[in-house]
Amino acid sequence: MEFACSHIVCGNVNLSEQLKDEIYQKPKKEKPRREQFCQSFHEYDNRGLRLAEDLNQMSLENNSQGPPVPPRRTNAPINPPLRGSQSPTVKHRKDSIPPPVAPRISSRSSSPRPSPGASVNVVSIHLGKLVDLRNVQSTENAPIFCKKCCAAISSISATEMGLRSIVWKCEFCNKENSLRQQLKSIPMKDDIASISLPSADYLNVPDDSLVIFCVDTSxxxxxTSQVKVFNEKHQTIHISRMQSIQDALIMSLNFxxxxxxxxxxxxITFNSVVTYYGDGLSIPVTFNDFQLMDSDYLKSEVNNFADLQCIRFSFQALRYQVxxxxxxxxxxxxxxxxxSVALASQHLGSKVIICTDGLANIGLGYLEAKDEExxxxxxxxxxDVGQxxxxxxxxxxxxxFEGTxxxxxxxxxLADCTGGRVNILNPVEFPNEIQSILEDNVIATNVTATFIISEDMYFRYEETLDNKLIKEVGNVTEDTEITFExxxxxxxxxxxxxxxKVPFQLQLRFQTRDRRDAIRIVTQEKYITTNSSMVEDSINISVLGIHVAQLSARLAMxxxxxxxxxxxxxxxxxxxxIVDKKKNQEQEDLYENWFRAVESICDVNYVDFSESNTENLRGNIKDSRHSLFKAFSDELASVVYRLKNAKGFMLKKSPEKLKRFQQEIMMMKQKFPRAIIVH
Structure with a gap:
């Protein structure tokens, strides 16, 4: 687990007016007060300074006056005021010099101050590293879980000996659990890994996966498209979409x-019919007409396909068919x-690569229809296919392809829920993109991430209000990352x-490449601070960048x-x-390009391409949000899906595609001037 800040910051919470009055005017008496440990009693309460948001707001509202000057300490005895009476005043000597007035917070500065609502309570979880158990020693004893919140006992757990058993008071829910095991047999570590079956050679597991190319032949x-050939003459040729796909497939087979x-x-190819070539060594199977509307029939026929040979024996046959x-x-x-998915589902960790240039207009998954049903x-x-x-x-x-x-x-x-890629390419880019997909192997499946936090906290932008969040991740590759706020x-x-301090715990349940059930539990503690300015230097802008990309894309969808x-x-x-404070020009340029793309997602959203429906939708924006006539453009959807599954290494990519995406947005605005943009 990688947190965006070294501390948990609680100074940027939006408080209600009633709670503000309680903090600034009516402090609770059950809490120890600072004046009890001083030699004088003061009328003011400086606990409000712990909240950065309210401090900024108070300084702007009372800009004409500075903060109250604290009185001098005296040797007078402490005389707490009686209930219902006024607080005693403190007299100062005439020759005493008042302390300097605290500087005001200026509303203008050389670099923009962070927004009071900007939260840095973000954690990034690199699933690709955590599910890799090659260098992790598995514990012999199974983890012990709390009977109330299901948190696991760890190195930060406090235990004490009872009359007949060990008592563990859960640090997350305060539930007292009685443990019958001996203390030595309890796995109390901050990193626990447990695998169901005896350990095997993790590196030499046979690769039983398939690669299925599902190609559009409509x-x-x-x-054709105009393509530059980098040779001695620098010629320009015209190549069709089919030719580019054929060249990419042959290069992929060679790889x-x-x-x-x-x-x-x-x-597998598809046009008006679906043709299954398999490994090219058997007779092709064709599906057409009513068969394309019967999902049960298609799935049952897949079970009758002949077994496939490895690429070493089927290379020439596949090359010929392509x-x-x-x-x-x-x-x-x-x-x-x-x-394709029904065939790939027979082998764990398989890949399906769909290459197309148009709308599905025959059979199941028909996308040209405009009626709601x-x-x-x-x-x-x-x-359903994706699940x-x-x-x-x-x-x-x-x-x-570009322009389709x-x-x-x-x-x-299909790609979003399975952890695959969604991309719009020109004909020249297909070979490299397919090769990148082939290199991105699945290292764990059926991954479920459970994140547990303190009962005083909650997960932002999630459906649950509990302090435990369960997320079905599914497939995990080496670069898979998820974030929580x-x-x-x-x-x-x-x-x-x-x-x-506050505790945090991550529980990962998954299945390894060799089909072994495993669980990994990571527990950490983080210190609490009420002053975000004191921990600005420790903020990890990489974690924040990945989080805002994933979150904004999900909210936009x-x-x-x-x-x-x-x-x-x-x-x-x-x-x-933060970047201006550190004066790192490289990071500033990097994140400026990154956030320019994220802002573009928020600038243009659901667009109604139906001119006749535009006037009807103007009167009811909320209803138009649910209208099925509105959809993302392909360019916008591609960027949203990529950012929704953003990874750390993507921050280093060139912003050329992002600039091209912004140009497509401007062209779309010019083409549909009357389109409704729902903000």
Whole structure:
């Protein structure tokens, strides 16, 4: 676990007016007060200075007057005021010099101050590292969990000997648990790993996965593009989409036979029919007409396919089939995706790479329909196919061509839920992108992450209000990262500030490549601070950048664009302040390009491309948010899906694609001047 800050900051919580009055005017008597330990009694209460947000607000509202001057200490005895009487005044000597007035907080500065609502209580979890158990020693004894909140006992847990057993008071929910085990047999560590089966050679597990190329061969694949050839003459040639896919597939086959000779590869094409070539060594199987509308029939036929040979034996046959592909007909993308996933589900860790240039217009997953019922059916279809792939450890990637309309906002669901890639490419970029997908191997499946925090805290932008969040991750690759953001409950903020530390625990349950069930538990403690300015130097802007990218993209996909914009602006202001303070020009340029792309997602959202429906939607923006006639453009959907699964190494990528994406947005605004933009 990697936190965005060295401390948990509770100074940026928005307080209600009633709670502000209690803090600044009516301090509770049950808490120890600073004046009890001083030689004089003061009328003011400086606990409000612990809240950075309220300090800034008070300084701006009372800009005409400085803060009250604290009185001098005297040797007078402490005389606490009686209930109902006025507080005694302290007399000062005439020759005493008052202390200097504290400097005011200026509303203008050379670099923008972080927003009061910008939270740094963020944690990033690098799942790819945590599920890799090659260098982790497994514990012999199983973890012990709390009977109330299911937190595991760890090195920070406090135990004491009872009459008949060991008593462990859970540090998360304060539940007293009686332990019958001996103290030596209890795994009390901050990092616990447990595997169900006896340890085996983790590195030499046989690769049983498949690679399935699902290729569009419809008539639109004959469209040509102008491409520059880098040779001695620097010629410019025209290449069709089909030719670019064929070249990319042949290069991918060469890569696989050289680096993964035991891996099995299958080819499936789709136009008006779906054709299964398999490894190229058997007779192709074709699905057409009514068969493309029957999901049960398609799944049952997949079970009758012959076993595939490894690429070392099927290379020449597959190469021949790829070269013989011809473009014609419509686009039966939905049935082809269903057959591909059904075949890949038979082998854990398989990949499905879909290459297309148009809307699915035949069979299941029909995307050209404009009526609400058909659109909902298509949405549920792709969601169901994606969830089935997650259960069997299959990763789906969707690649499309520039300048096409594939309804990527719906088709991208397949890649989004399985951890695959969604990208829009020009013909030259396909070979490198496919090779990157082939190198991105699944190292764990059926991954479930459980994150437990203190009862005084809650998870922001999550459906649960409990202090425990369970997230179904599914497939995990070497670069998979997830982030969480948490805050302090408003009713408990005053009590929370008196604590020194708070515990955090992550529980990962997953299945390894060799199909062993495993669990890993990581526990940490973090100190609490009420002054965010004192820990600014320890803020990790990389963690904040990944978090705001994932969160804003998810909120934008859910239609919560105002919340996405707010998060982007607050975090950007905070990060810029930190970068300006450190005076690191490289980091400043890096994050300026990154957040420019995130802001673009919030600038343009659900757009109604129907001119006849525009006037009707102007009167009711809330209803228009749910209208199925509105959808992301493919360019916008591609960027949103990529940011939704943002990873640390993506911060170092060139911003050329992001600039090209912004140009596409401007062109879309000019093309649809009457389109409704829901903010």
């Amino acid at each position: 008539g639109s694949m004959c469209v 696989l036979v050289k680096n993964f000779p035991l891996r099995r590869v299958a080819l 070269c013989q592909i011809k473009e014609e007909g419509s686009t039966a993308l939905g049935p082809a995706a269903l057959v 058909s659109c909902l059916n298509s949405k549920y279809f792709y969601t 089935n792939a997650v259960k069997h450890g299959v990763i789906i990637s969707v690649l499309t 309309d594939c309804r990527l906002v719906e088709l991208g669901r 948490f805050g302090i409950k408003e009713a408990r903020i005053e009590d929370f500030q008196w604590k020194e 859910e239609g919560r664009t105002q919340e996405a914009q707010k998060e982007v602006l607050e975090k950007k202001q905070l990060i810029q302040h």
